[in-house]
Amino acid sequence: MCRCTGYRPILAAARAMPAGAGPGMNGAVRPAADPLPDGATFTTASYSNAAGTRSYKLYVPTNRRNGQPLPLVVMLHGCTQSPDDFAAGTRMNRLAEEHGCLVVYPGQPSSANAQKCWNWFNPADQRRDGGEPSLIAGITRQVMRDHPVDPDRVYIAGLSAGGAAAAIMGAAYPDLYAAVGVHSGLPQGAARDLPSAFAAMRQGGGPVEPRSGAPVPTIVFHGDRDTTVHPCNGDDVVAQSKAGTAGPQATVEHGQVPGGHGYSRRLHTDASGHVLCEQWTIRGAGHAWAGGSPAGSYTDPRGPDASREMLRFFLDNPRRRPSVP
Structure with missing residues (x-):
């Protein structure tokens, strides 16, 4: 658990979450996004409630496996981003083409938040069947209705505010999402209003709420030089993901991306060996999607490849259904 001190006062008059800073946001011309493969589609739709x-935006790959049900990955962008920007930066569509997955990117409009942040700090947007969680879940179910989706392989991930929203979705809908990815995000319940959101981002939110019910496998990425969302929030996401589990165990390995960042990878399992959480701490990295493409904002091409590792983790963790006696 993160114990952070030194509270810094937050201006109550602040109206929007800060966008932060990261590679790709300095005004330089970005390279083009990956071209759409022949036979694949990347289309726009909407959901209302x-x-x-x-x-x-929904990506449907050419690799559809003869009509067999496909995994579905829900990707929640960060502040100031859009579905197209997030798809370009994470290159998740390219991986979906390799593995035969659907990927859906819900979009947050500026009418809902001036910086297009998901409102993870608003109590009305932190619970099941209300506010933004109901919209994200509704989009997920609409895609499942309209396309052949394997209900045991539905996953959700996000960056920054999107990562915080993904943590909320995993806790609110453990029956819908088999695993969760949180990149540079915060745990569920880290804030209850805008001032506490700024405090949590700058120094951590203190004790976190344990999740109720069965744990949802979670993979966490966080740079140890992140000055937008304090790295101890990643520790708190991990603590929340394994809270209430008897006999958790951890193994750790260290690695180095050639010409890029070093990292530690810590795998947390329960007493039966089932995965609870996988935590990547990236040395020298700031507030950006690790291993992403400069075609999108808030990316750090120096790795490790968060998109590939997240998808590997997801596909290794389909929903565990109770055995029938």
Whole structure:
């Protein structure tokens, strides 16, 4: 658990989450995004319910495995980003083509948040079947209805505010999402309003709420030089993911990306050997998607490849259904 001190006052008049800073945001011309393979589609649709309407982009690969049900990955962008920007930066569509997955990118409009942040700090957007969680879950179910999706291989991931929203979705909908990815994000319940959100981002949110029910396998990435979302929030996501589990165990390995960042990878399992959480701490990295493409914002091409590792983790962790006696 992270114990952070030195509270810095937050201006109550602040109206938007900070966008942060990262590679690809300095005004330089970005390279083109990966071209769409022949036969693949990347289309726009929308979903509406009582909480509002959200548009989304859906990637359908050419590799569809003869009509067999496919895994589905839900990707939640960070502040100031868009579905197209996030897809370009993470290159998740390229990996989906390799592995035969659907990928959906819900979009947060500026009408819902001036910086297009998911409102993870708002209590109305932290619970099941209300606010933004109901919209994200509704998009997920709409894609599952309209396409052949394996219900045991539905996953959700996000960056920064999107990572915090992904943590909320995993806790609120453990029956829908088999595993969660949180990159440079915060745990569920880290804040209850805008001032506490700024405090959590700058220094950690203190004790976190344990999740109820069965744990959802979670993979966490965080740079140890992140000055937008304090790295101890990554530790708190890990602590939350394994809270209440008897006999958790951990193994750690260290690595180095050639010409890039060093990292530690810590694998947490329960007493039966089932994965609870995988934590990547990236040495020298800031607030950016690790291993991403400069075609998108908030990416750090110096690795490790968060998209590839997340998808590997997801596909290794389909939903565990109770055995029938």
